[in-house]
Amino acid sequence: MAELTGWLLDVYAGEQGLTIWLLTDNGERRCLSQTFPVTFFAASQAVRQGLDKLDLPAHGSTSDLRAAWRWLSSQSEPLRLARAERRDLFAGPIPVLSIEVQQPAHLPGLFRRFSAAFPNLTFYDADLPISLRYGAVFGVFPLCRCCVEVQGNQVKTILALDSPWDLDPEYPPLRLLALEPDCNPSHAVPKGIIFSYKDIRYRMPLEPVRALLANLKSILRTYDPDMLLTSWGDTWLLPKLLELSQANPLPLNRDPSALITRKEQRTYYAYGQVIYRGAQVHLAGRWHIDKYNAVMYHDYGLDGIFELARVTGLPVQTVARVSPGTGISSMQIMTALRQGVLVPWRKQQAEAPKNLFELVRADMGGLVYQPTIGLHSNVAEVDFVSMYPSIMSHFNISPETILPGENDPQTGLPLTRPERGLVPTTLQPLLQKRIAIKSQLLCLPKWDPRRKRYQATASAYKWLLVTCFGYLGYKNARFGRIESHEAVTAYGRETLLRAKEAAEDLGFEVLHLYVDGMWIKKPAFATPADFQPLLNEILTRTGLPIALDGVYRWVAFLPSRLDARIPVANRYFGVFQSGEIKVRGIELRRRDTPDFIRETQQQMLNILAKAPDAEHVPNLLPEVQALVHRRLADLKRGRVPPEKLIVRQTLSRELDAYRSPSPAALAARQLADRAAPLRPGQVVRFLYTLGKPGVRAWDLPGEMDCRTIDVARYSTLLERAAETIFQPFMSEPVETKLPLLSGLYMPNKTSLLQEQAAVNWISGTA
Amino acid sequence: MGRTLPSSTQNFLQEQASFARFRRALRRSDQVALDDLFASARQHLAAAAYAANALPFETFLLAMLLEEHKQVMRLRQLVEADLHITPGDG
Numbered sequence: 001m002a003e004l005t006g007w008l009l010d011v012y013a014g015e016q017g018l019t020i021w022l023l024t025d026n027g028e029r030r031c032l033s034q035t036f037p038v039t040f041f042a043a044s045q046a047v048r049q050g051l052d053k054l055d056l057p058a059h060g061s062t063s064d065l066r067a068a069w070r071w072l073s074s075q076s077e078p079l080r081l082a083r084a085e086r087r088d089l090f091a092g093p094i095p096v097l098s099i100e101v102q103q104p105a106h107l108p109g110l111f112r113r114f115s116a117a118f119p120n121l122t123f124y125d126a127d128l129p130i131s132l133r134y135g136a137v138f139g140v141f142p143l144c145r146c147c148v149e150v151q152g153n154q155v156k157t158i159l160a161l162d163s164p165w166d167l168d169p170e171y172p173p174l175r176l177l178a179l180e181p182d183c184n185p186s187h188a189v190p191k192g193i194i195f196s197y198k199d200i201r202y203r204m205p206l207e208p209v210r211a212l213l214a215n216l217k218s219i220l221r222t223y224d225p226d227m228l229l230t231s232w233g234d235t236w237l238l239p240k241l242l243e244l245s246q247a248n249p250l251p252l253n254r255d256p257s258a259l260i261t262r263k264e265q266r267t268y269y270a271y272g273q274v275i276y277r278g279a280q281v282h283l284a285g286r287w288h289i290d291k292y293n294a295v296m297y298h299d300y301g302l303d304g305i306f307e308l309a310r311v312t313g314l315p316v317q318t319v320a321r322v323s324p325g326t327g328i329s330s331m332q333i334m335t336a337l338r339q340g341v342l343v344p345w346r347k348q349q350a351e352a353p354k355n356l357f358e359l360v361r362a363d364m365g366g367l368v369y370q371p372t373i374g375l376h377s378n379v380a381e382v383d384f385v386s387m388y389p390s391i392m393s394h395f396n397i398s399p400e401t402i403l404p405g406e407n408d409p410q411t412g413l414p415l416t417r418p419e420r421g422l423v424p425t426t427l428q429p430l431l432q433k434r435i436a437i438k439s440q441l442l443c444l445p446k447w448d449p450r451r452k453r454y455q456a457t458a459s460a461y462k463w464l465l466v467t468c469f470g471y472l473g474y475k476n477a478r479f480g481r482i483e484s485h486e487a488v489t490a491y492g493r494e495t496l497l498r499a500k501e502a503a504e505d506l507g508f509e510v511l512h513l514y515v516d517g518m519w520i521k522k523p524a525f526a527t528p529a530d531f532q533p534l535l536n537e538i539l540t541r542t543g544l545p546i547a548l549d550g551v552y553r554w555v556a557f558l559p560s561r562l563d564a565r566i567p568v569a570n571r572y573f574g575v576f577q578s579g580e581i582k583v584r585g586i587e588l589r590r591r592d593t594p595d596f597i598r599e600t601q602q603q604m605l606n607i608l609a610k611a612p613d614a615e616h617v618p619n620l621l622p623e624v625q626a627l628v629h630r631r632l633a634d635l636k637r638g639r640v641p642p643e644k645l646i647v648r649q650t651l652s653r654e655l656d657a658y659r660s661p662s663p664a665a666l667a668a669r670q671l672a673d674r675a676a677p678l679r680p681g682q683v684v685r686f687l688y689t690l691g692k693p694g695v696r697a698w699d700l701p702g703e704m705d706c707r708t709i710d711v712a713r714y715s716t717l718l719e720r721a722a723e724t725i726f727q728p729f730m731s732e733p734v735e736t737k738l739p740l741l742s743g744l745y746m747p748n749k750t751s752l753l754q755e756q757a758a759v760n761w762i763s764g765t766a
Numbered sequence: 767m768g769r770t771l772p773s774s775t776q777n778f779l780q781e782q783a784s785f786a787r788f789r790r791a792l793r794r795s796d797q798v799a800l801d802d803l804f805a806s807a808r809q810h811l812a813a814a815a816y817a818a819n820a821l822p823f824e825t826f827l828l829a830m831l832l833e834e835h836k837q838v839m840r841l842r843q844l845v846e847a848d849l850h851i852t853p854g855d856g
Contacts, residue, residue: 360818363771369812493816513812565805 001156004030004148007172008140008158009226010315011131012284013104015257018134020155021285022148023172023226031255031285032148034155038104038133040111041086041096041124041342042068065097068118077110078102086124086342089400089422089479096124096342104130115345124342132330135313136337142309142316145170164310165429167436168450171306177225185236186682187699193237197223209244216241220251227287228252229302234290234321235265235278242281254285267681274652276681282317294320296463303456308464311430324463325471328426331464332479335426344478351482352404361412362486366515367493370567371557375728376511377614378526379519379574381549382535384495385435386462387516388469389427390544391491398423399472399481413494414487422479427468434461435545492516495542502537512557514569519555526551526577550576554614556728558586573725575609587721596644596714600631601721608725618729628722635714642706645714646685646698653680663688667697688713774815777822778808806833 006024013019020032044062072081080100088094099114101107111126135141138158145161162169177197181190192205193212197219204212230237241250242260253260263280278293291297294305297320309316312327313334319327336343354362384390391397397414398421406415437454444451471477473485492515500510503520512519525531531548538546555574560566571585587593588601604624611617634640649664655672658665667686668678678684685698688710696704772780782804789797807814810829819825 357820359770360820364815364818365773367812367816370809497816563805565802566808 001149001151004150005161006030006146006148008142008144008146009172010142010285010287011134012258012315013107013130014255015105016103018104018130019255019258019284020158021254022146023174027173029224029226029254029285030153032150032153032155034158036104036130036134036137037080037100037102038107038130039098039100040107040126041084041098042114042118042121043088043094043096043124045120045122064118064120068097068114068121071117072099072114075110075113077106079110087340088124088344089336089341104133123345125337126345128333128337128343129314129318129330131315132313132334132337136334141311141313142319143169143172143306144310165433167433167440169310172226174226175223176227176229177219177223178229179233179237180231181237185232186678188701190236195219197225213241213245213248213250217250224254225286227289228283230288230290232290232292233288234280234293237290238281238288239279252288253283258284260284265679267679274650274681276679277321280321287317289317289320295323296460300456300459303453304460307453307457308460311461311464323467324460325467325474325477328464328468328471329478331426331430332422335422336479339422339425341422347476347478347480354405358405362483362490364486364493365489367496367513368515368569369510369513370569371512371519371572373557373559373564373567375554375556375614375617376521377552377554379511379521379552379555380525380531381517381519381552381555382499382531382538382546383517383549384499384542385438385545385547386431386465387492387495387544388488389431389465391488391495392469392472393424393427393431394543395487395491396421396424397472397484397487397491399479399484402481402484402487404483411494413490414483416487423468423472423484427465430461430464434458434465437461495544498541499538499546502541503534506534506537508534512569517549550578550580550582552576552582553612554617555582558724558727573605575605575611579609581605581609586724587717592647592649593721594645594647594714594717596631596635596640597717597721599644600628600718601725603627604722604725621726621729624725628718632715632718635718636711638706638709640714642687642704642709643698645687645709647688648683648685650683651678651680663695666693667695670695670697670700774811774822778811778814778826781823781826803830803834806830809833 004022004024006022006028009021009023009029011018011020014033017033017035020034022030022032024030042065044065069081072079079102082098082100084096084098085093086096086098101110108127111123115121115123115126131142138160140146140158140160141164144164147159147161149156149158175197177195180194182192182194182203183190190206192203193216194201194203196202204215206212238252239262241252261280261282261284263282265277265279267274267276269275278290280290280293281288289302289305296304300307305316305320308314308319308327312319312330314322314327314330333343335341396416396418398416401416401419401421401424403415403417407413408415434457437458441451441454441458444454469485469488472480472488473482474480496513496516496518499518500513503510503518506522508520508522508525510518510520520531520534522530528548528551531551535546535548552574553576555572558568558571558573560568568585573581573583573586575581583589583605586601588598588605604627607620607624607627608617611620647663649662651664651668655661655665655668655677661669663686664684668684671678671684686695687698687704688694689696689708690710691708694710696708785800789800792800807826807829810825810832814822814825814829817825
């Protein structure tokens with residue numbers, strides 16, 4: 001028996017039991033195996049619903065379970081069957097048929113046949129990722145430091161030496177090989193591949209193929225990387241290499257006995273957007289991560305992916321490619337496994353019946369005010385810290401703790417059971433660690449190397465926490481129930497209203513409320529310390545932590561584009577006392593805004609941010625206007641590089657499904673005869689051009705004639721973006737301001753400005 | 767995630783649209799006043815949503831009334847201030 005210490009890299013089902021990859025302290029990459037039978041459960045639906053005592057027809061009843069036992073006994077896989085009692089999250093302890101599968105690799109196939117043969121049974125723990133099962137039993141997780149006792153290559157015991165909640169875990173010294181084609185394969189056909197390992201970097205042509213493959217093979221053998229970090233590796237590079245090396249396979253996998261796993265591309269609809277996910281290529285024994293197919297890679301990078309693997313328990317390759325929703329579900333599954341709660345195969349909790357009045361009361365979202373339009377100075381923005389997760393944790397909101405239809409008679413808020421719920425139990429450490437990291441970030445100096453990783457972690461956690469709330473009400477979430485989702489928003493509204501009342505009681509004017517944030521001002525209040533008593537008061541009244549996001553020198557809430565009288569909840573820009581600019585909902589935040597427009601709008605704001613306070617902003621308007629005139633002139637004289645004018649838009653449907661094609665669809669059609677046509681959710685890049693069809697796809701081969709650019713259209717876009725910035729400063733009498741901007745504004749704007757003046761007069765802000 | 771019932775903004779837009787025929791038959795000057803009334807109700811959509819009244823238009827009418835009353839109060843203040851100052855001036 002020998003003892004190894006190192007990092008757990010991967011766990012997956014192998015030919016015999018589990019395959020476990022360990023990177024030991026002396027730098028060995030050890031491939032170990034372990035016997036690990038896995039169990040899933042079947043119950044009759046009648047039992048689960050407590051209907052077994054009624055006289056029901058035979059299907060879905062206990063007689064089905066007896067038939068299932070007989071069926072399972074006749075299967076070829078080695079199994080161990082037993083009657084047992086386990087806890088359903090909602091129904092409590094129930095009798096189940098326990099099916100222990102000796103080889104984890106057999107489970108998916110067996111379960112597929114079993115569930116097809118017995119569709120009326122309810123299944124539990126049937127489709128859980130093996131890494132979660134393993135983590136639940138041994139307390140280990142991907143990338144954890146662990147101590148392993150082995151006999152030969154067989155793992156006897158494994159013990160975690162650190163915790164996912166450590167702030168500064170020790171990371172393994174990984175060998176990382178980067179591979180990328182010399183151009184984006186969806187834009188042009190690559191001619192070569194660029195390899196880099198530490199400081200070594202070289203490019204090899206795709207042709208001749210024999211040389212390429214021989215070199216690649218020797219590189220993989222020599223460096224034996226733990227990870228391939230690729231660009232377009234999922235969607236182009238690895239499929240291409242696999243195709244080229246069919247006759248003479250490359251050692252892409254480090255585990256020669258395992259297969260390379262491939263997954264199809266798909267498009268789906270979530271959070272109001274069409275999302276495209278490319279095909280996937282997963283390796284065994286080493287990781288493959290495609291920067292362009294990893295979720296949020298641009299946001300939190302490898303640091304975030306490693307951190308997510310540690311806290312969710314999902315393998316590194318998986319967690320890099322799944323949505324935060326899958327991440328938080330995995331954490332809930334882990335909590336359930338540890339508490340001995342059954343994990344349903346499919347969600348079963350339907351909405352409880354409600355009458356119309358109850359529905360009208362319950363089916364509401366967060367509280368979103370219409371802000372007071374116009375320019376305001378010395379405004380404080382205060383935000384609740386992770387409001388919805390804090391509410392779930394503080395008020396113990398979980399699908400099983402909610403008592404549907406039971407409300408507090410005084411506040412009208414939903415009541416919950418006292419036992420700690422599954423969701424709050426899962427969230428608590430995550431919330432605490434995020435708060436700890438955020439407070440560390442506040443005191444770490446700018447040069448500290450930990451900053452980058454802390455920021456990535458905070459960002460990755462943010463997404464887990466945000467989706468945790470959404471998943472409470474998501475129809476496919478295993479531990480979801482719409483009533484608990486509604487309870488969170490009910491507490492959210494109550495909390496925000498209590499904060500508003502506290503602010504008004506202390507003499508503040510409330511300019512805006514937005515779900516978890518509040519914008520307030522009070523004459524002569526301008527420093528962060530001025531607002532501290534209010535924060536304390538809100539904490540007392542709500543029980544939830546609230547923080548000052550900052551004090552704006554000035555902030556402008558913008559009206560609707562269509563009607564200047566109508567405020568818009570999330571369209572504003574302002575400058576904090578630190579000089580930091582914050583913008584929401586304006587052109588420069590939009591993904592389809594060309595760089596030229598975005599940069600100009602940003603520069604306009606940078607000029608305005610120089611003013612020490614709101615009174616001095618008008619002095620800077622001539623400078624801003626001069627900038628806009630210069631940029632317009634640049635555009636008209638062809639001094640703007642065409643790549644700065646590229647519009648990026650996401651296709652929302654298949655090309656044939658457009659009835660009147662959008663510019664994006666027209667551009668995509670120009671590219672349609674290429675090898676891989678664009679799919680819904682993918683981005684198409686184009687320029688606005690003169691004549692029909694009015695657009696030119698940027699990725700069309702051949703030179704583009706710059707004289708065909710539709711300058712007038714881009715001028716209009718620029719003028720509109722400029723107008724957004726000028727608009728809040730135009731509420732003074734129209735005549736005095738117009739000459740300043742006369743070169744910029746079209747005549748029909750006058751009526752809009754007069755209207756604005758009238759609205760200001762009516763609302764008393766003039 | 768999806769909602770079962772229309773949001774307060776959707777309710778508002780539906781109610782406004784249902785008066786399209788009424789609005790069309792008004793004089794142009796009255797149309798402007800009517801639009802103002804709807805715009806003033808729209809400033810209170812958050813409160814209307816929170817109220818969750820089964821008949822949302824009642825809340826919108828009250829919101830219009832509220833904005834009207836704010837104006838009355840402001841005008842009254844102006845007039846009173848004016849009346850107060852005038853004797854001193856004269």
